[in-house]
Amino acid sequence: MTSRDQIITEIEPIFQDVLDQPNLKLTPESNALNVEDWDSLAHVTLVGAVERRFKLRFTLAELQGLKNIGDMANLIQKKSTK
Amino acid sequence: MKLASCSAIDLLQKKRRLRRELRGSEALRKIRIAILGGTTTNELVDLLELVLLANGFDPVFYQSEYNRFFEDAVLEPEKLSAFRPDVVYVYTHYKNIRNLPAVSASDAQLETSLNRELERFQAIWSSLHQFVGCQVIQNNFELPPSLLGNHDAVVSGGPVRFVNQLNLEFAKRAATDSRLLIHDLNSVAARIGLNHWFDWSRWYSYKILTTPEANLAIARSVAAMISAVRGASRKCLVLDLDNTLWGGAIGDDGLEKIQLGKETALGEAYTAFQEYCLALRGRGVLLTVCSKNNEDVAKSGFTHPSSILKLEHFSAFRANWDPKHDNLRSIALELNLGLESFVFIDDNPAERALVAAQMPEVAVPDVGEDVALYPSIIQAGHYFESVSLSAEDFSRAELYEKNALRSAAQLKFSNYGEYLESLDMTAEIEPFKRMYLDRITQLVNKTNQFNLTTRRYTLAEIERIAGSPEYVTLCGKLTDTFGDNGLVSAIIGRRSGRDLHIDLWIMSCRVLKREMELAMLDALAEACRERAVARLIGSYVPTAKNGLVADHYKTLGFSLIPEEGETGSRWSLDLHNYTPRSKHIRISQAVSLG
Numbered sequence: 001m002t003s004r005d006q007i008i009t010e011i012e013p014i015f016q017d018v019l020d021q022p023n024l025k026l027t028p029e030s031n032a033l034n035v036e037d038w039d040s041l042a043h044v045t046l047v048g049a050v051e052r053r054f055k056l057r058f059t060l061a062e063l064q065g066l067k068n069i070g071d072m073a074n075l076i077q078k079k080s081t082k
Numbered sequence: 083m084k085l086a087s088c089s090a091i092d093l094l095q096k097k098r099r100l101r102r103e104l105r106g107s108e109a110l111r112k113i114r115i116a117i118l119g120g121t122t123t124n125e126l127v128d129l130l131e132l133v134l135l136a137n138g139f140d141p142v143f144y145q146s147e148y149n150r151f152f153e154d155a156v157l158e159p160e161k162l163s164a165f166r167p168d169v170v171y172v173y174t175h176y177k178n179i180r181n182l183p184a185v186s187a188s189d190a191q192l193e194t195s196l197n198r199e200l201e202r203f204q205a206i207w208s209s210l211h212q213f214v215g216c217q218v219i220q221n222n223f224e225l226p227p228s229l230l231g232n233h234d235a236v237v238s239g240g241p242v243r244f245v246n247q248l249n250l251e252f253a254k255r256a257a258t259d260s261r262l263l264i265h266d267l268n269s270v271a272a273r274i275g276l277n278h279w280f281d282w283s284r285w286y287s288y289k290i291l292t293t294p295e296a297n298l299a300i301a302r303s304v305a306a307m308i309s310a311v312r313g314a315s316r317k318c319l320v321l322d323l324d325n326t327l328w329g330g331a332i333g334d335d336g337l338e339k340i341q342l343g344k345e346t347a348l349g350e351a352y353t354a355f356q357e358y359c360l361a362l363r364g365r366g367v368l369l370t371v372c373s374k375n376n377e378d379v380a381k382s383g384f385t386h387p388s389s390i391l392k393l394e395h396f397s398a399f400r401a402n403w404d405p406k407h408d409n410l411r412s413i414a415l416e417l418n419l420g421l422e423s424f425v426f427i428d429d430n431p432a433e434r435a436l437v438a439a440q441m442p443e444v445a446v447p448d449v450g451e452d453v454a455l456y457p458s459i460i461q462a463g464h465y466f467e468s469v470s471l472s473a474e475d476f477s478r479a480e481l482y483e484k485n486a487l488r489s490a491a492q493l494k495f496s497n498y499g500e501y502l503e504s505l506d507m508t509a510e511i512e513p514f515k516r517m518y519l520d521r522i523t524q525l526v527n528k529t530n531q532f533n534l535t536t537r538r539y540t541l542a543e544i545e546r547i548a549g550s551p552e553y554v555t556l557c558g559k560l561t562d563t564f565g566d567n568g569l570v571s572a573i574i575g576r577r578s579g580r581d582l583h584i585d586l587w588i589m590s591c592r593v594l595k596r597e598m599e600l601a602m603l604d605a606l607a608e609a610c611r612e613r614a615v616a617r618l619i620g621s622y623v624p625t626a627k628n629g630l631v632a633d634h635y636k637t638l639g640f641s642l643i644p645e646e647g648e649t650g651s652r653w654s655l656d657l658h659n660y661t662p663r664s665k666h667i668r669i670s671q672a673v674s675l676g
Contacts (some may be wrong), residue, residue, distance in 0.1 A: 045125075
């Protein structure tokens with residue numbers, strides 16, 4: 001089973017690409033407010049790219065409940081081990 | 083990273099970097115595009131931007147606020163008009179239809195709903211024509227989700243039937259309105275499949291109705307239309323022979339052994355591909371051969387009883403052992419086409435890689451090695467999109483064929499004048515007429531060599547100029563003993579007092595060195611005399627491709643207007659003692675004020 005931190009490491013390059021910030025570091029506390037350029041338009045792409053990377057789809061309710069990267073990693077972990 | 087092979091998510095994920103890289107390439111053509119959307123349009127615009135950049139355009143976008151397409155077009159067109167778009171794309175989905183009839187609707191109610199919806203969209207198009215005056219692209223609708231099962235398409239209240247009828251009405255309106263182009267969204271959706279088209283999660287989350295994959299397909303297809311509006315479509319298919327037009331190698335296997343015809347599945351697929359090529363030729367695409375073979379052996383393949391393609395269908399034929407990119411260059415010279423006109427089809431990946439590397443302008447689709455897939459792969463590239471299909475398109479290949487006869491005839495004369503005389507040429511020269519506006523726009527946007535100013539105009543602009551007393555317009559058709567060359571030259575002159583500024587002078591290279599330019603000048607002088615214009619002012623604006631006409635005005639006896647520090651040159655011709663120049667062309671129709 002992949003750990004939460006491991007998942008965050010795997011998400012990181014996607015965020016670096018989409019936000020065009022090669023040196024961006026993600027933490028469990030990263031969210032749209034404290035990461036530069038993470039606006040609603042980037043969000044659409046980020047979700048799509050993460051879904052493809054982990055071969056899963058978030059439900060509407062799950063998407064609505066996401067507060068930060070930690071939440072997203074936990075959710076990915078949960079959905080991948082089902 | 084090759085854009086053509088990327089998935090939508092790949093492109094979106096790397097969008098910012100790709101945009102930076104693509105924007106860095108030189109010679110991008112500016113284009114201003116307004117997107118009036120019924121859904122959130124940002125993702126589509128991002129993808130469209132990348133595709134257009136890769137096609138050599140530098141797009142600037144205007145986007146309506148979410149679902150404000152009607153308001154922006156009809157109620158507040160000033161903002162849009164101030165953006166000065168070259169193209170407006172009205173991007174709507176079935177969700178934006180307002181007047182879907184109730185499922186219990188009668189025939190009469192269906193009729194009423196249809197008319198209401200059509201009026202609503204007509205109001206958009208009319209307002210855009212009136213206040214913005216540019217080319218309008220409107221998509222038709224994808225089929226809606228099923229409600230009544232198979233009744234959807236049948237009963238008067240069926241949503242599928244409604245969309246089908248509405249799409250048909252859109253097509254009818256477009257047929258009578260040259261400024262309205264229909265983007266066939268319905269077919270784009272059908273090719274992807276509706277199950278991969280709608281994305282309900284994204285609809286509720288972001289008001290984007292379609293998947294990234296769907297948006298990329300829409301972007302590619304609309305980009306092809308926009309490129310066509312700017313005259314940037316491809317014109318010529320370059321075909322390999324062995325394992326491309328037939329199975330096997332004719333040099334090794336011999337005529338009897340190559341796979342062609344209905345006897346085997348593989349042979350049938352090659353025949354089908356030949357039929358597809360012939361159909362493309364029928365709509366104006368030139369076919370040429372570029373093959374590593376001995377010429378006589380290569381040509382013998384077309385004597386195969388099952389060969390749909392015959393030698394006379396090819397506008398140029400290269401079968402030799404030279405590198406393929408050298409052959410492409412010589413085909414380009416022979417046909418007077420730029421490399422950006424070519425699509426190169428070859429089953430051999432090494433040849434494809436060579437041509438792609440040596441000639442980035444040439445489209446080299448990755449067709450793989452399965453001929454069964456070739457037609458759909460070529461279709462997916464949208465290479466031959468055109469704004470309108472004119473009679474000219476349907477007979478273009480024949481025109482080029484006759485050109486070959488003309489070249490052969492040329493060899494038999496002792497001097498060039500004798501040759502021109504033997505061609506028995508007649509020019510019909512007249513002001514721009516409605517029926518020719520499509521063809522004129524095509525010519526304006528694709529002519530690079532005989533083009534003094536390389537100004538581009540949209541159909542809407544040409545229409546405005548044709549109707550304005552400020553301008554003197556002329557277009558010329560040339561007929562000779564081998565047939566009709568069609569509309570081959572155009573001039574736009576702008577009046578300023580007793581001067582006429584020649585904003586545009588273009589001629590198709592297929593009639594180079596026929597003295598058609600003298601006939602055009604005679605007609606222009608005549609049109610000027612009728613309007614009391616005393617002087618012609620011409621300018622030459624140099625580009626990478628129009629060196630051919632650098633001395634055009636000098637040769638015609640214009641005097642150079644001395645100016646400092648200008649790129650290019652300006653020339654004037656006093657018309658007081660003008661005497662007609664054309665010796666070998668009869669001008670059949672007097673130019674009148676019409």
